[in-house]
Each structure stands twice: as structure tokens, then as C-alpha cells.
Amino acid sequence: MNLVATVRAVLPSLTPAAQAIARLILNDPGMVARSTITEFSAVSGTSEATIVRTARALGFAGYSQLRFALAAAVARQTPERLAPGDLGPDDPLTDVIAKVTRAECEALSDTAAQLNPDRLGAVVEAVAGARRVDVYGVGSSGLVAADMAQKLMRIGLSGHAFTDAHLALTSAALLRPGDVAVGVSCTGETPDVLAPVGVARRSGAATVAITNNPRSSLGGLTDHVLVSAGRETVFRPGALASRISQLLIVDCVFVGVAQRTFDASNAALRATGDALGEFLSDTRRRGR
Incomplete structure (x- = not known):
């Protein structure tokens, strides 16, 4: 680690x-x-x-x-x-490119070092067998939640992202055993994420945290914790710095689920790809 x-x-x-x-x-x-x-x-x-x-x-x-x-x-x-690699207000764009690239690579490397295969496997198993997967996040973590939901949808799983606490709570209250609720929060203390995850847990759903802080309230509330990493700078506060590492975790979960449901996932990817391809072809023909 x-x-x-x-x-x-x-x-x-x-x-x-x-x-x-x-x-x-x-x-x-x-x-x-x-x-x-x-x-x-x-x-x-x-x-x-x-x-x-x-x-x-x-x-x-x-x-x-x-x-x-x-x-x-x-x-x-x-x-x-x-x-030292912190960005300064007068850095030329060549330095910006180099420093941002290095920070992103470090975030991915640090996240991979902390990503326990057994914990990841437990999350993959829960998601692969779920009737429904709710993903909660706000701000930049909301973008990660949306990415996870759309990836699951592409392989035929029922994934839904919620960035509004009221809608998240409504959905969480209707979850049941066999469902999965995923909370995405850099600090692990975001109230809009903690509340629906708590309701989902009381509803009997399996709960997952994607967070920088495994000892946070979110980490203590969930069955499974996957730890992301990201170093803050003046221009990249914690939530923004962690986005790339949170996406890495989502991709690892997605690939693991696709492996365990290979036949169904492969067929779903072909069907969704064909549908999108046909739409784009029709759009291009109409635009001529």
C-alpha cells in the first residue's frame, strides 16, 4: 500500500x-x-x-x-x-501540462496501490447480481455517479445516478435486499450522500463507499469501502483532484462486472453500439 x-x-x-x-x-x-x-x-x-x-x-x-x-x-x-509540483498562477502552459499530467498519474497510481482486490471483488459480486444499482454523488462526485450509472446501463444493468438529495432519498427508500447503493464522496462527509446511503442501508440494500477517507462517516456507514486518492493544489481542490481516481475505481468495478456477466454484457454492448451507430448514420445522411 x-x-x-x-x-x-x-x-x-x-x-x-x-x-x-x-x-x-x-x-x-x-x-x-x-x-x-x-x-x-x-x-x-x-x-x-x-x-x-x-x-x-x-x-x-x-x-x-x-x-x-x-x-x-x-x-x-x-x-x-x-x-515540488504545485501549480502557480504564473506557470506557463507547458508547466501546467506537465504538472497536471503528473498529478493525474500519481492519483491513479496511489489509488491502484490502495485498491484491495478482495474488497473490489466483493463489490463486483454485489453489483453483478443486483436488481438495481443506485449511485449518489454531488458536484464533481455527481459526474462520477453519472459515469458509473451509464456504464452499467450499457451492459444491461439497472443503474441510476442521483445528484439531488430528495430524489436520492425517494429512490433509496424503495431499495430492498439484493439491490446496491453506492455513495461517492471525496471527504466521505457529504450530507446529500450520507442521507440516501443510510436510508438504502435500512432498506436492506448492500452499500458501497467510494471515498478518499476510509475512516469517514460514509466509510463507517457502508458495507464496502473503495479508497480513491488525489492530492490537493491551489487550482485542484480535493473533490476535483479525486475525480480521476474515482473514475478509475468505477472502471475497475465495471470491467469486473462485465467479466462476470460476459455473455449478457457482450450482447448488450453489441446491441447498444448498433443502436447508436444506426442513429449516427441516419443523422449524417439527413445532414447531407
Whole structure:
């Protein structure tokens, strides 16, 4: 698992003191890996006990184990990835292209590192056998919800995206066991997503979270959690930075479902492709 991506994911759920330590890990993991606990305590302005508690909150037995993991993570990074890459207001477009491309690639790589095959498989199985799949999201996550719904529709599954909380709640209340509800939220704290997911769960549907923060309210509310990643910058706040990684997760779920329902999915893709092709041909002929 990508340790730095994991720290970024759980950052919002940490205490203020632990967040200060986590931000130092994110900003300079090499420095933390080289520092003794006494040195790091002086740099971070926190007590050694707080550092140990933070290391344990991140899943390690203590600070030594965290240092070793960070050293290994730093050793695997390329020099380009370790270099600063935040976009500036005066950056030329050549730098914009390079930095945005690198950020997108890093988001995909970090997401892939955290995407557990067993957890993904459980979601694929639930979706493949579902009577209906509701996907809830607002803002940029609403675009991801729409993408997932239209992909499922292309292979003959009943997928519906909801970006309006009232409609989402109405649909969630009518779900039943065997259905699936997917909540998409970068923070995992979006009320318009939490509310319908909670109703869907009470209705008996299987629930899935696609979120940057596995320890969020959405993560605690759902049966399955798939973790996305995305580093914020001035021009790419969390929700926008995570969109590409959320789409990666959706694509992995879609391909897994299509594999498990290959005959039906293949036939549906051919039928929908033929229908679209015929429509476009007719449109072009009428336009001549």
C-alpha cells in the first residue's frame, strides 16, 4: 500500500496534533524517515507520546516502524515525483501540462496501490447480481455517479445516478435486499450522500463507499469501502483532484462486472453500439 497516500486519506479523521505530524509526513517523508523521535518531536512541536499515538493511528506499532515504512516508500519514489509540483498562477502552459499530467498519474497510481482486490471483488459480486444499482454523488462526485450509472446501463444493468438529495432519498427508500447503493464522496462527509446511503442501508440494500477517507462517516456507514486518492493544489481542490481516481475505481468495478456477466454484457454492448451507430448514420445522411 502507498503509505503517503494512506496518510493523506486518513488526515481529516486525525486529531489536530496528529494532523500536524501527518502534514509533515506528506510534505517531507524523507525528513521524517531520517529523524529520531526526539528530532521529529522538536521539528513538529509535538510530544514524543503524540508521535507514537499518531504512528499507531496510522497502523504501526510505534514510530520506529513508521520510519522504516517511510524510508521504504521514499526509496521507491522517482526524483520527479519527489520534486515540488504545485501549480502557480504564473506557470506557463507547458508547466501546467506537465504538472497536471503528473498529478493525474500519481492519483491513479496511489489509488491502484490502495485498491484491495478482495474488497473490489466483493463489490463486483454485489453489483453483478443486483436488481438495481443506485449511485449518489454531488458536484464533481455527481459526474462520477453519472459515469458509473451509464456504464452499467450499457451492459444491461439497472443503474441510476442521483445528484439531488430528495430524489436520492425517494429512490433509496424503495431499495430492498439484493439491490446496491453506492455513495461517492471525496471527504466521505457529504450530507446529500450520507442521507440516501443510510436510508438504502435500512432498506436492506448492500452499500458501497467510494471515498478518499476510509475512516469517514460514509466509510463507517457502508458495507464496502473503495479508497480513491488525489492530492490537493491551489487550482485542484480535493473533490476535483479525486475525480480521476474515482473514475478509475468505477472502471475497475465495471470491467469486473462485465467479466462476470460476459455473455449478457457482450450482447448488450453489441446491441447498444448498433443502436447508436444506426442513429449516427441516419443523422449524417439527413445532414447531407
